[in-house]
Amino acid sequence: xxxxxxxxxxxxxxxxxxxxxxxxxxxxxxxxxxxxxxxxxxxxxxxxxxxxxxxxxxxxxxxxxxxxxxxxxxxxxxxxxxxxxxxxxxxxxxxxxxxxxxxxxxxxxxxxxxxxxxxxxxxxxxxxxxxxxxxxxxxxxxxxxxxxxxxxxxxxxxxxxxxxxxxxxxxxxxxxxxxxxxxxxxxxxxxxxxxxxxxxxxxxxxxxxxxxxxxxxxxxxxxxxxxxxxxxxxxxxxxxxxxxxxxxxxxxxxxxxxxxxxxxxxxxxxxxxxxxxxxxxxxxxxxxxxxxxxxxxxxxxxxx
Numbered sequence: 236x237x238x239x240x241x242x243x244x245x246x247x248x249x250x251x252x253x254x255x256x257x258x259x260x261x262x263x264x265x266x267x268x269x270x271x272x273x274x275x276x277x278x279x280x281x282x283x284x285x286x287x288x289x290x291x292x293x294x295x296x297x298x299x300x301x302x303x304x305x306x307x308x309x310x311x312x313x314x315x316x317x318x319x320x321x322x323x324x325x326x327x328x329x330x331x332x333x334x335x336x337x338x339x340x341x342x343x344x345x346x347x348x349x350x351x352x353x354x355x356x357x358x359x360x361x362x363x364x365x366x367x368x369x370x371x372x373x374x375x376x377x378x379x380x381x382x383x384x385x386x387x388x389x390x391x392x393x394x395x396x397x398x399x400x401x402x403x404x405x406x407x408x409x410x411x412x413x414x415x416x417x418x419x420x421x422x423x424x425x426x427x428x429x430x431x432x433x434x435x436x437x438x439x440x441x442x443x444x445x446x447x448x449x450x451x452x453x454x455x456x457x458x459x460x461x462x463x464x465x466x467x468x469x470x471x472x473x474x475x476x477x478x479x480x481x482x483x484x485x486x487x488x489x490x491x492x493x494x495x496x497x498x499x500x501x502x503x504x505x506x507x508x509x510x511x512x513x514x515x516x517x518x519x520x521x522x523x524x525x526x527x528x529x530x531x532x533x534x535x536x537x538x539x
Contacts, residue, residue: 241272242273242275243305243309246273246284246301246302246305248262250294250298253293254292255269256269280297282297284297284301306375311376327356328358328517329359330360330516330519331378332378332382333364333372334364334369334382334383335382336363337437337480338384338398338400338478338505339363340481341479341483342400342505342526342531343382345531346525346529350526354521357522360378364381366383366385366436369381370383370388370508373392374389374392374511379509379515379519379522382505382508383506384504385503385504386506392509394507394508395508395523396536397526398504398505398535399502399505400503400505401478402476402501403495403496403501404418404423404474404494404495405482405485405492406474406492407469407492408490408491410474410492410494412426412474416494416495417496417497419496419497420448420496420497420501423494426453426474427472428441428452428454429464429474430454431457431460431464433457440476444500455472456473461477465481465490465491474494478503480535
């Protein structure tokens with residue numbers, strides 16, 4: 236069987252949009268052309284890939300099976316293009332890394348700053364993802380390395396303990412809550428919050444934990460960086476749920492105060508995963524080892 240990449244990209248776009256017209260728009264095809272290509276693809280595979288229903292396009296069981304392989308195939312093509320373009324620009328290797336916002340800002344960015352300065356032959360493609368999506372993305376070969384909060388559950392990844400961090404409530408220095416530390420999380424939900432953007436994994440986690448407690452965070456403002464969050468907290472705008480690693484400098488400089496949480500989820504184990512069953516490139520191994528061996532990161536894994 237022979238398949239065109241355009242047809243596979245169209246299939247993926249329709250599956251994600253659950254709409255023929257939406258998928259067609261995503262890959263810049265007319266609806267009639269998309270319909271023709273999809274019929275040819277289904278004919279070539281010998282199975283129906285979608286159920287055409289009034290509410291849209293739903294994958295058949297065969298289509299769901301094909302989708303897993305198409306994601307993997309297109310991710311591999313994307314990595315190939317990235318590495319070939321790297322050769323053209325004088326780079327020798329490219330590594331794609333997915334991470335949640337806490338590990339990204341608390342540990343990974345400082346590590347990668349040092350790594351990239353010392354290794355001009357490697358290019359890093361860095362993307363923030365929610366912790367609950369990263370393991371599946373690595374198993375599906377969407378990226379080379381993933382770092383997330385929690386422990387790996389899939390046989391499709393190789394997992395290594397990366398770091399241990401703690402979620403705290405960052406508060407202004409003279410805030411009354413500081414004297415009550417440690418506190419239960421519901422106790423702080425009546426306070427005004429400074430939050431990361433609505434799409435950040437940090438805010439989504441705060442929102443979900445508040446929902447489990449039967450409350451909604453009282454958000455005064457959403458900002459796009461942890462530096463902005465901490466500046467707002469320092470100015471007395473509100474409190475914020477942040478990783479201790481992110482707030483470390485502000486805490487040392489006594490610009491803010493930390494309120495510890497009693498909830499078990501506040502202590503976070505971060506896991507680094509790579510693809511299982513796929514020999515990693517030397518560049519992936521190099522980046523993964525550097526991230527794990529960073530002294531600041533490694534120190535968090537040591538028992539108190």
